[in-house]
Amino acid sequence: MVTLTMIARVEDGLPLAASMQEDEQSGRDLQQYQNQAKQLFRKLNAQSPSRCTLEAGDMAFHYLIEQGVCYLALCEASFPKKTVFAYLEDLQTEFHDQYGRRVPTVSRPYSFIEFDTYIQKTKKSYIDSRARRNLGSINTELHDVQRIMVANIEEVLQRGEALSALDTKASNLSSLSKKYRSDAKYLNTRSTYAKVAAGAVFFITLIVYVRFWWL
Structure with missing residues (x-):
C-alpha cells in the first residue's frame, strides 16, 4: 500500500502538498521517510530523471516529475510499480489542473495541503483489488516501467550526489x-x-x- 505521498516544486524543493497513511502494525517511522523525501526534493533539478525508483529496504520511493513539480509516493517494495506510477500520473493530472498556474508563485510550505482529500480518494481506488486488476486496460499509455531508473535512497542521500x-x-x-x-x-x-x-x-x-x- 502507499503510506506516504508528497508533492514538491523541483526548483527549490518546496513541499506543496502531502498525505500520510499511519501504519501502526508495521511500526515504521514515517517521519524518517518524510525527512528522506524532503532531502531528495532538495537534490532534484531540471536534469534529474523524470521517473525514478529509489529502494529503501523493504520500502521504495517512486517519483515522477512533470512541468517543474515532483510527485512522490512511498510504498512497500513489493507493491506493483505500474500501479504506483499510474497513481502518480493521476495525481499529476489533477494537481496541474487545479494549481498549475499558482505553483510558481507560492512561498509557504504545503500551500495546497487541501489536495490531501483528492490524494486519499485516489489512493483508495488504486489500492482496491478490482482497480488493480483492471489497471492494464485503462493505462495503455503508461510509460514502460522497465526503463525507470532504479537507485538506493541511502546511497543518493549520503553521497550528496x-x-x-x-x-x-x-x-x-x-x-x-x-x-x-x-x-x-x-x-x-x-x-x-x-x-x-x-x-x-x-x-x-x-x-x-x-x-x-x-x-
Missing part, C-alpha cells in the same frame, strides 16, 4: 552497452567473412590441385 549525475551515469552505461553490442556485431561479421574467405581459398586450391593432377 544530484540525481542528474545518476542519470548521466545511467546514460553513459547505456552508451557503453550499445558500443559493446556494436563492436561484438562487427567482430562477428569479420569472423564470418574470414571463415568464408578461408573456405574459398581452400576450394580454389583444391581445384588447382585437381587440374594439375589430371594434367
Whole structure:
C-alpha cells in the first residue's frame, strides 16, 4: 500500500502538498521517510530523471516529475510499480489542473495541503483489488516501467550526489552497452567473412590441385 505521498516544486524543493497513511502494525517511522523525501526534493533539478525508483529496504520511493513539480509516493517494495506510477500520473493530472498556474508563485510550505482529500480518494481506488486488476486496460499509455531508473535512497542521500549525475551515469552505461553490442556485431561479421574467405581459398586450391593432377 502507499503510506506516504508528497508533492514538491523541483526548483527549490518546496513541499506543496502531502498525505500520510499511519501504519501502526508495521511500526515504521514515517517521519524518517518524510525527512528522506524532503532531502531528495532538495537534490532534484531540471536534469534529474523524470521517473525514478529509489529502494529503501523493504520500502521504495517512486517519483515522477512533470512541468517543474515532483510527485512522490512511498510504498512497500513489493507493491506493483505500474500501479504506483499510474497513481502518480493521476495525481499529476489533477494537481496541474487545479494549481498549475499558482505553483510558481507560492512561498509557504504545503500551500495546497487541501489536495490531501483528492490524494486519499485516489489512493483508495488504486489500492482496491478490482482497480488493480483492471489497471492494464485503462493505462495503455503508461510509460514502460522497465526503463525507470532504479537507485538506493541511502546511497543518493549520503553521497550528496544530484540525481542528474545518476542519470548521466545511467546514460553513459547505456552508451557503453550499445558500443559493446556494436563492436561484438562487427567482430562477428569479420569472423564470418574470414571463415568464408578461408573456405574459398581452400576450394580454389583444391581445384588447382585437381587440374594439375589430371594434367
